[in-house]
Amino acid sequence: xxxxxxxxxxxxxPAIVQDYASHEVLMLAYVNQExxxxxxxxxxxxxxxxxxxxxxxxxESSGHIQMVKEILVxxxxxxxxxxxxxxxGAACHKGYCSCFFRRVEDEAFKVKDKxxxxxxxxxx
Numbered sequence: 001x002x003x004x005x006x007x008x009x010x011x012x013x014p015a016i017v018q019d020y021a022s023h024e025v026l027m028l029a030y031v032n033q034e035x036x037x038x039x040x041x042x043x044x045x046x047x048x049x050x051x052x053x054x055x056x057x058x059x060e061s062s063g064h065i066q067m068v069k070e071i072l073v074x075x076x077x078x079x080x081x082x083x084x085x086x087x088x089g090a091a092c093h094k095g096y097c098s099c100f101f102r103r104v105e106d107e108a109f110k111v112k113d114k115x116x117x118x119x120x121x122x123x124x
Contacts, residue, residue, distance in 0.1 A: 005077045006033055012048055013078050017091065020069040020083040026091035027099040029058075031080065043068050045082055062122050064088035090116040093123070 004013060012030040019026055029047040031039070034055055038046035045066035049056040059065035065087045072081040092099040095115035102109040 002073075003077070004036060004073065004080070006036075008076070008078045012050070013080060015045075015047065016079070016081045017045065017066065018081055018083050020085055024098055025100055026066075026084070026086060026097070039068060039071075039082070045084055058091075059087065062088065062090075062093070062117075064090050066091070088117075093119060095119045095122075 006013060009030075011032050013032075013036075015029050015031045017026045017029060018024065029045075030050060031046070032048040032055075035046040035048045038044075038055065038057075045058045045068055047056045047058060048054075057065070066082065066084040067087065068082050068084050070083040072083070074080070086097070090097050092101060094101070095117045096113050097116050098113065101111060101113040103112050104110075
């Protein structure tokens with residue numbers, strides 16, 4: 001079986017997350033061997049939370065689960081793209097569809113999207 005090269009990133013590999021239907025980039029996260037295996041086993045996106053230092057099922061708090069439809073692996077086998085169905089309409093914990101909801105304009109970050117949910121209500 002082919003394997004990802006977890007050694008390059010000290011056990012963590014970047015996972016670019018893209019909406020399966022629209023191709024919009026939703027977020028960037030990291031996977032370790034455990035998160036990778038859980039994703040393959042369940043079909044739900046699992047990541048390694050660097051801030052919490054633990055395995056993380058995307059949507060475990062919000063209910064905004066990511067169902068993996070396709071996984072792409074780069075040429076060096078050290079980065080993956082998860083093409084997902086984003087349940088609940090939002091990948092971002094700040095309430096936006098995508099974590100990339102701002103653009104740079106005149107050296108400032110300007111919000112370009114509208115929130116899908118209120119984080120204060122979801123993460124009580």
